[in-house]
Amino acid sequence: MKKKPDYWNKATRSLSKKDKVIKNLIKKYNDKFLTTRKDIFFSLCKSIIGQQISVSAANAVFKKFRIKVSKINPANVSKLSSAQIRSCGLSRQKARGIKELALKLINKEFDPSLIKKLDDEEAIEYLSSLRQIGRWSAEMILLFTFNRSNIWPIQDIGLLRAISNNYKKKYFPPKKFLDKLQKRYSPYCSVATWYLWRSIDDEPIQY
Numbered sequence: 001m002k003k004k005p006d007y008w009n010k011a012t013r014s015l016s017k018k019d020k021v022i023k024n025l026i027k028k029y030n031d032k033f034l035t036t037r038k039d040i041f042f043s044l045c046k047s048i049i050g051q052q053i054s055v056s057a058a059n060a061v062f063k064k065f066r067i068k069v070s071k072i073n074p075a076n077v078s079k080l081s082s083a084q085i086r087s088c089g090l091s092r093q094k095a096r097g098i099k100e101l102a103l104k105l106i107n108k109e110f111d112p113s114l115i116k117k118l119d120d121e122e123a124i125e126y127l128s129s130l131r132q133i134g135r136w137s138a139e140m141i142l143l144f145t146f147n148r149s150n151i152w153p154i155q156d157i158g159l160l161r162a163i164s165n166n167y168k169k170k171y172f173p174p175k176k177f178l179d180k181l182q183k184r185y186s187p188y189c190s191v192a193t194w195y196l197w198r199s200i201d202d203e204p205i206q207y
Helices: 008-018 020-028 040-050 055-069 074-078 082-086 092-106 112-117 120-127 135-144 157-167 175-185 189-198
Strands: none
Touching: 008 020, 008 175, 008 189, 020 157, 020 189, 040 055, 040 092, 040 135, 055 082, 074 092, 082 092, 112 120, 120 135, 135 189, 157 175, 157 189, 175 189
16 A cells, blocks of 8 residues: 655645635545655656646557556666657657666666755756756656655646636636745645646546
8 A cells, every 4th residue: 555645644734724725625535645656767757758748648658658668667768779769659859868868877877866865946957957857847756756745836737727727717827826826835735736636637647
């Protein structure tokens, strides 16, 4: 059985006191919680594949990629040519990003263990040094792989849509309102984000 993040129960109590919308979502979706794969390479590959395409398209491409690689790890991916990776439905840039990521991990040019020593912004900067990894992908890794408690990924279309729906705001929500929510949710923005995502997709997202 997967374990809740240590801060989860404290976060849900805190958020329930601060915000009625999140309180109602916590009551409605109290069956599951944020979990981690503890496999940064797997999660980075999934994040790269999922960039700028729909969830259903990303799932279809990732399924092909998983079959092609057999077991997703740097050694197996490094053995594939860029053309083999692209044949799963990836763009040239995404295939190159995944291939380069595998080689950087093998050659120890990228060290995931360093991330634990960095604060959120430093970790985002370090992850963003990788090809095809921008702020959104880095935030997904911090949220889903490292279960950081205060990630607020406002580049995420799903989160913006959920905020618009739940708070009766226009789409896109005004930056001023997003800043107000961030302040209200802190230091548990990750938890609020997770519940807002669930309000638009009952199946919990995981990278």
